[in-house]
Amino acid sequence: MKKLINDPYKVVDEMLEGFVNAHPQYVKMVHPRGVIRANGPKEGKVGVVIGGGSGHKPAFIGYVGYGVADGVAVGNVFASPPPDPILAVTKAVNGGAGVLYSYGNYQGDIMNFDMAAEMAEMEGIPVETVLVTDDVASAPKDQVSRRRGIAGDFFVFKIAGAKAETMASLAEVKAAAEKANANTRTMGVALTSCTVPAAGKPIFTLAEDEMEIGLGVHGEPGVRRGKLEPADAVAEALVAHILEDMPVGSGEEVAVLVNGLGATPYMELYIMFRRVAQILKEKGIRIYRSYVGEYVTSLEMAGCSVTLMRLDDELKELLDFPADTPMFVQR
Amino acid sequence: MDVTLTGKDFISILNEIADAIEKNQDYLSELDSALGDGDHGVSMTIGWRAVKEKLPELAGKDIGTILKTVGMTLVSSVGAAMGPLYGTGFMRAGMAVDGKQEVTGSDLVKMFVAFREGVVARGKANVGDKTMVDTIHPAVEAFKTAMEGGEDVYSALDKAVAAGEAGMKSTINLVSKMGRSSRLGERTIGHQDPGATSSYIMLKTFADAVKRHRG
The missing domain is CATH 3.30.1180.20 (Dihydroxyacetone kinase; domain 2)
Structure with missing residues (x-):
């Protein structure tokens, strides 16, 4: 396979460097694998944190901005980010109203985001999670909770982000995201x-x-x-x-x-x-x-x-x- | 015959594990391609490269600290499912021998048991789910049983490796119940689980290295 890359082990870091330099009016880095909106958190607004493995552009970093996500934790190619960048992003986007995590339903992502959520809670930041489970092919109808999140991520993130912009509470943002996912x-x-x-x-x-x-x-x-x-x-x-x-x-x-x-x-x-x-x-x-x-x-x-x-x-x-x-x- | 392992021995063994993982990277990714997203070898290599970078700083530290640091390094560098699973395993193993400059066979039993508990607590998999637990659980059981039965540490390690290998191979005929591959159901039969395989590689490397201490 021909690819325009340098070192295959540095693709994510080099991509991020390029991304942040290309869009300084939108994003800034708060961790080598964590990106938030350039204008930081908004007082009293729920922070929406999304993320997952790399290789899904525009998902996930392409959606950091007004009306969608406040921050993104970036993993290696097709691999969940570790808890550290998730926690760094969580702290950086917290405007005092709590943080919603939303990401595709994969075991690796769940373990890492849950570890970050536990650490954030210890620091006094309430975190709620909505897993995206839109892929019909991945499990039968009676096992919806086992389904993976794929392109439906976009709709769920879009709805959660919009709801958060209306200054809704964490519970309301979570409910809107859950409704989007369920439909x-x-x-x-x-x-x-x-x-x-x-x-x-x-x-x-x-x-x-x-x-x-x-x-x-x-x-x-x-x-x-x-x-x-x-x-x-x-x-x-x-x-x-x-x-x-x-x-x-x-x-x-x-x-x-x-x-x-x-x-x-x-x-x-x-x-x-x-x-x-x-x-x-x-x-x-x-x-x-x-x-x-x-x-x-x-x-x-x-x-x-x-x-x-x-x-x-x-x-x-x-x-x-x-x-x-x-x-x-x-x- | 018992064994005594120092922090220096552990650093050398952990280096060997890192090399063994790197050597098997393509094999692990290939196994993962049949069941998941084909990145297991890559994730493991990234994690163990980070460990290898960290090891020189750990010279002179106690064994608990060395293992806990390896665990934390895996958690913070890998991500994926492997970071939290193996990371928690190593952290728990480190806690089991906290502060010790030297460990013997009975400490190894505590470490193995704690490692298994960490992986199971984090991933919630049972034996038979087609995961790393299928290697780890029987290996730990075999080691513990042999040691408690008064066998020497080297033959107990042989039994652990044999049980781990059998466990790893048992995953070929299992239906996956955890992780991405679980969505494939029956189609996972015939493929050996990559996590069970990386666990076996680590176990085998560890056992072989310890066995070189036999006089």
């Missing part, structure tokens, strides 16, 4: 693998004419491998999995995210979106807002995921809330 489902398809720089070899291989449905954002094997199908058929399969898991009635409203995994051109993402929109229209489901692009990627993996978030008035209002971050702006 968000994602199903993805991969066309190619990706290579963790220090590992040097692709995580898995797919034949030139194959696709894999339900693959994880770290290349974890999926639910079905088969011949590559046309975009319309793939879109139909993804939406069918989602709606089977989370029925959405005619007349209801959803937000749609068609997310590229890193190496899929926007052309293909819009072709996918086209069919997703058609299917929803056929079912009488109204699209309130759409997002098409790269929101949670897997290095240079090709493929995409479709995410639906079922909306009520509160979620619509929070979804409409503006955001201004290095890699996501909404007016």
Whole structure:
């Protein structure tokens, strides 16, 4: 795999150095692996801390800014950050109203964020956690708590961040994030693998004419491998999995995210979106807002995921809330 | 025949473990690719490189401090699941021999037991879940049983390594119940668990190094 890197063991540090130097108006570092908003914490506002392994840009550092996250703890490629940067970021974003942690449901992340939360509580900072569990493919419906967080991260972070900007309490921000997560489902398809720089070899291989449905954002094997199908058929399969898991009635409203995994051109993402929109229209489901692009990627993996978030008035209002971050702006 | 290990011995053994992990990096990542995200070898290497950097500062310290520092270094440098799991294991092992300049076979039993308790407390895995516990638990049991039965420390270590190896291999036919791989269910059968494997590599390296103290 060709990569524009120097030392594979320094990719995260060198990336961070570049990121912070590129966006000084947005972010500053408070730890070699911790980034917060350049203007620091806001008195009385709940701090929203997100994070996880590297390799998912824009997630997670790309979302540090107004309307989304206050701080991010940065891990190695596809590996949870340790407790130290999480704690450093927690202290730096605490505006006195407590801190919400939100991240994908992975055992490594849970252990490290929980250790940081315990240390923060000892220092008098209340911490609540909302795990993102949007990936339909990762566990059956009766075991939702075992599901991983993938592209749905974006919706949950967006809602939590917006709610926090309204100066809501920690309990209210947590409730909004939980509501977003409970109403968000994602199903993805991969066309190619990706290579963790220090590992040097692709995580898995797919034949030139194959696709894999339900693959994880770290290349974890999926639910079905088969011949590559046309975009319309793939879109139909993804939406069918989602709606089977989370029925959405005619007349209801959803937000749609068609997310590229890193190496899929926007052309293909819009072709996918086209069919997703058609299917929803056929079912009488109204699209309130759409997002098409790269929101949670897997290095240079090709493929995409479709995410639906079922909306009520509160979620619509929070979804409409503006955001201004290095890699996501909404007016 | 008992053994006496000093802080200096431990620093040398920990260096050997770091080298063994680095040597097996690709193998561990390969095992992880079949079950998870393929980064186990990378995470372990990052953690043990950090330990190796720290070891020279620990010269002259007691064994408890050395092991606790290794634990804290793993927690703060690795992240992933491995940092908290192995980190907690080493910290607990260090607490079990706090302040000691030398340890003997009976101290090793306390360290092994504490290490296991730390890993289990942090990860909440049981034997049979297809994790590092499948190596660690039987190895610790075998070591403890042999030592309590009056066997010498070297043959007890042999039994620990044999039980750990059997435990590691048992993961091939298990269905994963913990971590990322648990979402694959039956599809995890046929693949050896990378965490169980790295635990075995550490155990084997430790045992081989201690056995060189036999006169």
